[in-house]
Amino acid sequence: xxxxxxxxxxxxxxxxxxxxxxxxxxxxxxxxxxxxxxxxxxxxxxxxxxxxxxxxxxxxxxxxxxxxxxxxxxxxxxxxxxxxxxxxxxxxxxxxxxxxxxxxxxxxxxxxxxxxxxxxxxxxxxxxxxxxxxxxxxxxxxxxxxxxxxxxxxxxxxxxxxxxxxxxxxxxxxxxxxxxxxxxxxxxxxxxxxxxxxxxxxxxxxxxxxxxxxxxxxxxxxxxxxxxxxxxxxxxxxxxxxxxxxxxxxxxxxxxxxxxxxxxxxxxxxxxxx
Ligand code: KIV
Ligand code: NA
Numbered sequence: 001x002x003x004x005x006x007x008x009x010x011x012x013x014x015x016x017x018x019x020x021x022x023x024x025x026x027x028x029x030x031x032x033x034x035x036x037x038x039x040x041x042x043x044x045x046x047x048x049x050x051x052x053x054x055x056x057x058x059x060x061x062x063x064x065x066x067x068x069x070x071x072x073x074x075x076x077x078x079x080x081x082x083x084x085x086x087x088x089x090x091x092x093x094x095x096x097x098x099x100x101x102x103x104x105x106x107x108x109x110x111x112x113x114x115x116x117x118x119x120x121x122x123x124x125x126x127x128x129x130x131x132x133x134x135x136x137x138x139x140x141x142x143x144x145x146x147x148x149x150x151x152x153x154x155x156x157x158x159x160x161x162x163x164x165x166x167x168x169x170x171x172x173x174x175x176x177x178x179x180x181x182x183x184x185x186x187x188x189x190x191x192x193x194x195x196x197x198x199x200x201x202x203x204x205x206x207x208x209x210x211x212x213x214x215x216x217x218x219x220x221x222x223x224x225x226x227x228x229x230x231x232x233x234x235x236x237x238x239x240x241x242x243x244x245x246x247x248x249x250x251x252x253x254x255x256x257x258x259x260x261x262x263x264x265x266x267x268x269x270x271x272x273x274x
Pocket of ligand 2: 042044
């Protein structure tokens, strides 16, 4: 399995890191088979799987359940689990309780948390306790209420400078990689050049690695497709056609056919069958 060390080496050698979210065993199995370097059990789970309209309602229990499924599907892939909304903001002991569940109980290889300066101390404490941590700056969806919507971050020079300084502080605190979401391509590039650890972008242009949401990549009923997504397949179409055929066949008694039926030679001896 690739490790923190592998990812550093990949950055050094200029080998791009392909990260993808996954939320269940079959999708994780396919991601592993496709050679995904790192799987993220993102709290995007709330939107693309659980049907919420933000990541805010997602709980630690949700992430634990789905991380377990992902680890069973992709036992040989480095799996990062998102710490959900307000699960790492109150005290270190409460944060530690949640992190312990994600790592020990669910089997995550690392946790990811959103934020800049205000997260540095938590990151330092977690890393000192032996927990691999991934950072997340730029657009931080758990703060959508404060940010006032999902929009590009770091467009102004001040904001961009702050994001770079926060990234450096997080690196200093010991994160193994940094996810950067929805920033101008110039900022993504600058961050990749500035940091020693891998910068994994989503809507951040050319960075050391890329991450996208599973359902966006395969075209599986994602409600809103942002500009930064490239859709590589349209599985909604395939699934819808398959389901429609099934329903149609049942309705006209074309399914089940003989090949789908169990027969017994004893039928005439069983009073049950008359
Ligand atoms: O939850 C998620 O899917 C994420 C990625 C968008 C980076 O945090
Ligand atoms: Na997330």
